[in-house]
């Protein structure tokens with residue numbers, strides 16, 4: 310370790326931690342922050358890595374000096390096996406062009422119209438749940454949230470009804486994501502040309518997703534006008550210099566990126582919201598009071614959102630404690646400095662929303678589920694870059710407002726009708742996969758709200 314290195318692990322020390330890292334990544338990262346402070350150093354052979362856990366450090370990487378970093382990291386390169394070079398995994402000019410192109414699909418006007426998609430889709434889910442409420446049978450809330458959010462993103466961005474395929478597609482998404490997590494956790498493994506049952510499952514799931522996406526594109530191309538939704542925008546786009554349309558593969562990459570990034574994250578956040586609400590009856594009562602007084606028994610619209618601040622705060626607080634995107638990585642492409650320490654070109658930067666969201670210097674009673682920390686009076690008491698469920702800087706999540714509108718409507722509609730309870734003795738373990746997921750799903754009891 311060179312002299313001006315922050316505290317942390319030399320290569321041989323890190324070796325002893327490998328098991329722990331694999332078994333309990335979140336616990337390991339929390340321990341690093343508690344023991345070594347706001348910057349932890351890791352050495353793995355020639356590779357240098359830093360866990361950045363201060364709001365200033367995060368701001369430096371994501372915002373102030375973002376040009377010194379890119380996404381050429383294991384995390385994003387593995388993801389690119391699925392999403393290709395779509396918006397989430399691309400860099401440089403390609404990223405900039407695509408971001409500018411896709412941004413209008415998330416305009417205020419489009420977000421205001423989201424209720425037209427979210428409300429009927431959630432109504433169908435609530436009808437499905439009547440059976441569970443009547444029989445007392447447990448519902449897999451995680452699976453239900455995956456399904457409803459996939460249907461919503463399919464309809465809202467691509468005008469396509471995925472309801473009949475939703476189950477098959479969400480299974481495929483989980484299979485492909487599971488595989489890349491396995492790859493990351495097992496760097497020493499057979500080359501992919503050796504077909505193991507796992508790689509066979511991965512390839513089959515990826516081709517299920519590809520087939521669905523290519524069919525969607527082909528159907529749209531048959532129409533005289535590709536339309537005004539996200540798919541239409543991608544198909545109509547022409548390169549400013551060459552006048553060429555986007556390649557078939559690039560359209561596929563953008564669509565698959567939005568389908569995956571646009572539902573698995575929201576589903577995870579909602580699943581954890583139900584989990585937390587089930588354990589905090591006072592919060593649930595407050596939520597129910599707000600929803601009841603604003604909506605009574607009618608359906609919500611996006612015009613109601615300003616009157617549902619507590620509902621939005623519940624979601625913000627669930628995102629703090631269980632940020633679906635718990636890991637954000639970057640590669641330093643220039644030398645830089647963070648917190649007075651040199652960051653050499655080539656270093657891997659690790660930022661964990663999960664860890665910084667529990668930083669005791671920024672959050673009073675950090676482990677408590679307290680939605681009111683996001684109310685008007687207290688909501689600005691933390692530094693901007695200590696709360697990063699959607700990242701920050703130019704690479705801020707393009708769907709952050711979409712997710713908040715969607716989730717607030719879903720929370721309100723479910724609370725109007727039902728209360729979700731955890732069966733007695735439930736042990737819920739967090740799996741830190743591509744997003745944070747409850748191990749084995751989240752089985753809950755559906756009780757009709759009185």
Ligand code: HEM
Nearest residue numbers: 396397570571574575578634698699700704706707708712
């Ligand atoms: C609660 C829900 C969501 C969470 C927690 C979340 C989280 C994030 C985070 C942390 C990033 C930044 C990653 C980085 O800087 O390395 C990101 C980027 C992105 N997200 Fe989200 N996201 C959510 C919902 C959505 C939705 C609804 C969509 C689309 C409909 C979406 C599409 C994307 C895309 C395309 C990017 C890449 C943006 C870029 O680099 O320009 N996300 N998301």
